[in-house]
Amino acid sequence: VVANLPFTVSLLSAASKARIKRLVLVSSGGTVYGNPAALPIDESHLTNPLSPYGITKLATEKYGQMYHHLNGLPIVIVRPGNPYGPGQLGGLGQGFLATVLFNALQRKEVSVFGERGTIRDYIYVSDLADGILASLAHGQLGEIYNIGTGLGMDNQSVLDKVQALVEPDGFGLTISIKPARSFDVAANVLDATRLTQISGWQPKTSFDLGLAETWNWVRSYAG
Numbered sequence: 001v002v003a004n005l006p007f008t009v010s011l012l013s014a015a016s017k018a019r020i021k022r023l024v025l026v027s028s029g030g031t032v033y034g035n036p037a038a039l040p041i042d043e044s045h046l047t048n049p050l051s052p053y054g055i056t057k058l059a060t061e062k063y064g065q066m067y068h069h070l071n072g073l074p075i076v077i078v079r080p081g082n083p084y085g086p087g088q089l090g091g092l093g094q095g096f097l098a099t100v101l102f103n104a105l106q107r108k109e110v111s112v113f114g115e116r117g118t119i120r121d122y123i124y125v126s127d128l129a130d131g132i133l134a135s136l137a138h139g140q141l142g143e144i145y146n147i148g149t150g151l152g153m154d155n156q157s158v159l160d161k162v163q164a165l166v167e168p169d170g171f172g173l174t175i176s177i178k179p180a181r182s183f184d185v186a187a188n189v190l191d192a193t194r195l196t197q198i199s200g201w202q203p204k205t206s207f208d209l210g211l212a213e214t215w216n217w218v219r220s221y222a223g
Helices: 004-017 052-071 096-106 125-138 155-169 193-199 207-221
Strands: 023-026 075-080 082-084 109-113 122-124 144-147 174-178
Touching: 004 023, 004 052, 023 052, 023 125, 052 075, 075 125, 082 096, 082 125, 082 207, 096 109, 096 155, 096 207, 109 155, 122 125, 122 207, 125 144, 125 193, 144 193, 155 207
Parallel strands: 023 075, 075 144, 082 122, 109 174
Antiparallel strands: none
16 A cells, blocks of 8 residues: 555656646545544544555645645545445455455355444445546645545444345345454544535435445346
8 A cells, every 4th residue: 555655646746747737636535534523524624544545545645735735736636435336346455345245145254343343434436436527627726525425334234235135136144243443443424515515516326226236236247
């Protein structure tokens, strides 16, 4: 993760010298804030990431803003929630929902850390893409915008919905409850009001619909 930082800085440096109209830097609303003082989290919330990934993402933001202020880099920064949807593979250490769906298909155990796991803001991939485009078209240069639904769901609630979805297809979940991990942010739900106000963007896909679309893709992808 940390190894990505020099490459990103090199890209930002090159972009600041090129004649580009706008650049969107995709950060991480799920990690840069750390444990929140209150929910939902807006962009003015303190940033205190608990993981190397979150620290690296925050560092790339700071470099982006530095190049904006010193070199006029026309950058807009976005902080997405937890994206999910077709095309996201399981077992890669990211994407809880993708991991759960692929594990259900392969009849593998699913681990939950803590009694009900962590609370996350799940945003469907097409809504995220629309949010990035909205920030590109309407965002104020040098500013930061959350892209999330404003709704949080813990891991167990996600698993309950997945179980109800996959059972009619002859699949199920085996769940292992493990101790909570110190580096996991307990809850993360994003306030995307700033992006909505400047662009009119809002998420359109309900979690239930997005989950069904993702499950259909997983089954098709895995053959």
